[in-house]
Amino acid sequence: MNYILHLLIMIGIYMILSYGLNLVVGFGGLLSLCHAVFYGIGAYACTLLMMKCGLPFLPAILLTILITGICALIVGFPALRFRGDSFVIVTLGFQMIVFTVLYNWVDLTRGPYGIPGIPRPVIAGYEFTTLPEYLIIVWTFLILIAVVLFIIYKSPFGLALKALRDNEMAAEGLGKSPVHLFLYAFVISGMTASVAGGLYATYVTYIDPTSFTLDESIFLLTVLLVGGTGNRIGPFVGTVFMILLPEALRFLGMPDAVAANARQMIYGLTLILLMFFRPQGIAGKYMVR
Amino acid sequence: MTLLLQLILNGIVNAAIYSLLAVGFGLVYRSLRFFYIAFGAVYIVASYAVFALANMAGLPLLVSIILGLLIGAISGVVMDKSVYLPLEKRSASTGVLFIASLGIYILVVNLVALFFGNEVKILSMGIEPSFSIGTLVVTRMQVVQFFVGWIVVIGFWFIIRKNNLMKGIWAMGETPDLVVVLGLPYKFMRMLVFALSSVFAGIASLLTALDVGIDPHVGMHALLTGAVAVLVGGVDVYRGWIGGAVLLAVLQSIAVWQFSARWNDLITFGILIITLLFRPQGLFSPKRRREER
Amino acid sequence: MRTEGLKIKNLSKAMNGLKIVDRVTATFLPGRITALVGPNGAGKTTLFHLITGELKPDMGEIFYRKKKIAGLPPYKVARNGIGRLFQDVRVFENLTVFENVASACYSERSETPWFPFLHIKGLRSFNRDIADRVMFWLEFGGLADLKDTPASSLSYGQQKILAITRIMAAGFSILLLDEPTAGLNPVMIKRVLNILKKIIKEDKSKTIVLVEHNMSVVTEVADWVYFMNEGRISFFGRTDHVLGDQEVREIYLGL
Structure with a gap:
């Protein structure tokens, strides 16, 4: 039972991440390889605000969103001058840079030692410690964020993003500013990831930089590409598929040492097969360019 | 001062390896115009092949190395024939190729890890003899790295300038259709690009692995080093690839001297982003890249 | 009197050492269909690129509604009321026909991510208004x-x-059409021309400029012709005048 609750919590966290990334990848059509950056900044900011500044959970999360939004602005402004391959490479560069900072700024992040003993969220005097309680808080945040994102997906802003994605020159010719619209999308995407980061940190109560590596960014992109981008169902399908797949392997009785590599191999193979047979993802409509 | 000189010396030796990586990555990126992540997978294949042949099957090292490079080259060509070429025939976009390439990388790395384990494998035993030049110390392996690396890279430079097929490969990156129109052997050239790229990756990989060993996950770093060198130096000129590699290696050495090796990635990718922002055609490329829209 | 409309003064652009557009001066007046004709490589499309901001001119100025618009980024030019039909149509392929037109109807303000959250109450009627406009x-x-x-x-x-519908829906008052009839069959050409005539007839404040190779189209719809050659305007005037000119007929039409 606990095992199932744990899975549901992880699915909740990853759904927040992929719905946010969807705005950039699916609507904006930009392959970003630095989503784990904002996930990580969110986790660290929330942790430090709670532990060093003694803020309660909710104010800490709100401030985390703000801080990560500013970081996303700083990263996005230069990165969004690029398209296609160059955008991928530049976001990858930022991913490597931020990881290096998290890893080596020992005074702030304790670097490779990580931060243990992160307090559980306390809201209105009630502490969320058990798994069912945690499930409730994660899914509440998920629903809130999903509602906000769905409204954005459906809004004129979402349509303008899709227009820019399909043909930037024509969309710009209709008065849409790529600089502004992509930047908004990038910042919103980063902000939502930071919430996932805060939830993750307080859930596992220990964080270190290795949770927010390039591999994690690649994984997040894979989740989205497998599920399908540019709509509401894709991120859900992708997350469920990618989180449950390794668990299925465990049930097949594969030893843990092998399972980790076997799981990764399946991810890799899935990506290749997807590009051959369904480049738009399992439940997607829009095909990656 | 001695320390700085020593670090610069190390930098020049590293530059040889970085140049190999840059040429390996650049060949594919320049002629086929997609971000070849699986280069990181090809990189580890050669070393693991040598490890299997020499350390496990007990073949002589030199024979193993030759076979290892061959296996690496074949793996590169097989990847192309099985994935990229069929995708290209469906006129897949660069994004699709990039993701498929990422898939190959993940698949191969973990396949290797499944067979050989995730830990570091040592290819050569014993302590490396070293020489001293004045106050500076050089290991035998560094001497090998320096000479092999630079001879291969500079030798290839001459081949590129003289050989017509190589000129054809160079033209392929600008006008792919032209190659077909001119009746050049497109498929063969493609095969050659992947085989050569793999050999460069293999040489770089072996030079490193014989020194410090190898684990399945170093491929990503090798790929990124090569890619950054090419992009910083300039995609369209061979001397840019080399220039980028040398610049990267020397700057990293200086960074080690000033700060510590832990900040190397910050330097590498900082240079990359700054270059792309302010000189997108690369530092050593004279002409501006075409306006892409 | 003639201050309205789009005015181009001494506009020049060189690329790779070649003067593509060379000191072009022209005025495009509202209520008129002006055709820009000339052989391939005369610089017509480049001139459009310069007006819409895809390219920055080396020198010269573009005035519209007494504002200088040369060198502005394309989206700002568009927000000033200048729309463009691309030679290679450039529809939004993954969007439906409805969404394609809708994307042109939204104002800059409604395309901010926070817009729906600030107008929760009026959202329904807002969407209905847009849908009506799109259908229109x-x-x-x-x-x-x-x-x-x-x-x-x-x-x-x-x-x-x-x-074309999309740039109409966006409410531009200057329409730059790059070869609107190229590649179309006679039936479709007829449809496009009828639309153009309808636009000018219904709204005299619209300015239409078209690049066109098909001379019968030019004679049918254009009131005014600019003839471009090697980056320069070599002739301009009323359509019947210019096309009647012996020199033009020789150089361009080969008659």
Whole structure:
């Protein structure tokens, strides 16, 4: 039972991440390889605000969103001058840079030692410690964020993003500013990831930089590409598929040492097969360019 | 001062390896115009092949190395024939190729890890003899790295300038259709690009692995080093690839001297982003890249 | 009197050492269809690129509504009321016909991510208004039946009509049309020309400029012609005048 609750919590966290990334990848059509950056900044900011500044959970999360939004602005402004391959490479560069900072700024992040003993969220005097309680808080945040994102997906802003994605020159010719619209999308995407980061940190109560590596960014992109981008169902399908797949392997009785590599191999193979047979993802409509 | 000189010396030796990586990555990126992540997978294949042949099957090292490079080259060509070429025939976009390439990388790395384990494998035993030049110390392996690396890279430079097929490969990156129109052997050239790229990756990989060993996950770093060198130096000129590699290696050495090796990635990718922002055609490329829209 | 409309003064652009557009001065007046004709490589499309901000001029100025617009980024030029039909139509392929037109109807303000959250109450009527406007323009272009079709599955001719409808729906007062009839069959050409005539007839404040190779199209719809050659305007005037000119007929039409 606990095992199932744990899975549901992880699915909740990853759904927040992929719905946010969807705005950039699916609507904006930009392959970003630095989503784990904002996930990580969110986790660290929330942790430090709670532990060093003694803020309660909710104010800490709100401030985390703000801080990560500013970081996303700083990263996005230069990165969004690029398209296609160059955008991928530049976001990858930022991913490597931020990881290096998290890893080596020992005074702030304790670097490779990580931060243990992160307090559980306390809201209105009630502490969320058990798994069912945690499930409730994660899914509440998920629903809130999903509602906000769905409204954005459906809004004129979402349509303008899709227009820019399909043909930037024509969309710009209709008065849409790529600089502004992509930047908004990038910042919103980063902000939502930071919430996932805060939830993750307080859930596992220990964080270190290795949770927010390039591999994690690649994984997040894979989740989205497998599920399908540019709509509401894709991120859900992708997350469920990618989180449950390794668990299925465990049930097949594969030893843990092998399972980790076997799981990764399946991810890799899935990506290749997807590009051959369904480049738009399992439940997607829009095909990656 | 001695320390700085020593670090610069190390930098020049590293530059040889970085140049190999840059040429390996650049060949594919320049002629086929997609971000070849699986280069990181090809990189580890050669070393693991040598490890299997020499350390496990007990073949002589030199024979193993030759076979290892061959296996690496074949793996590169097989990847192309099985994935990229069929995708290209469906006129897949660069994004699709990039993701498929990422898939190959993940698949191969973990396949290797499944067979050989995730830990570091040592290819050569014993302590490396070293020489001293004045106050500076050089290991035998560094001497090998320096000479092999630079001879291969500079030798290839001459081949590129003289050989017509190589000129054809160079033209392929600008006008792919032209190659077909001119009746050049497109498929063969493609095969050659992947085989050569793999050999460069293999040489770089072996030079490193014989020194410090190898684990399945170093491929990503090798790929990124090569890619950054090419992009910083300039995609369209061979001397840019080399220039980028040398610049990267020397700057990293200086960074080690000033700060510590832990900040190397910050330097590498900082240079990359700054270059792309302010000189997108690369530092050593004279002409501006075409306006892409 | 003639301060309205789009004025170009001494506009020049060189690329790779070649003067593509060379000190072009022209005025495009509202209520008129002006054709820009000339051989391939005369610089017509480049001139459009310069007006819409895709390229920055080396020198010269563009005035519109007494504002200098040369060198502005394309989206700002568009917000000043200058719209463009691209030679290679450029519809939004993954969007439906309806969405293609809708994307042109939204104001800059409504395209901010926070807009729906600030207007929760009025959102329903806002959406209805937009839908009405979209339908109006779809009827105008004769595309109403296709409204839920993805733009990528339209025929080339339909895509051109969609692209024209889109810039109409955006409410631009200056329409720069790059070869609106190229690649179309006679029936579609007729449809496009009828739309253009309708635009000018219904709204005298619209300015239409078209690049056109088909001389019968030019004689049919254009009131005014600029003849471009090697980056310069070599002749201009009323259509019948210019096309009647012996020299033009020799150089360009080979008559």
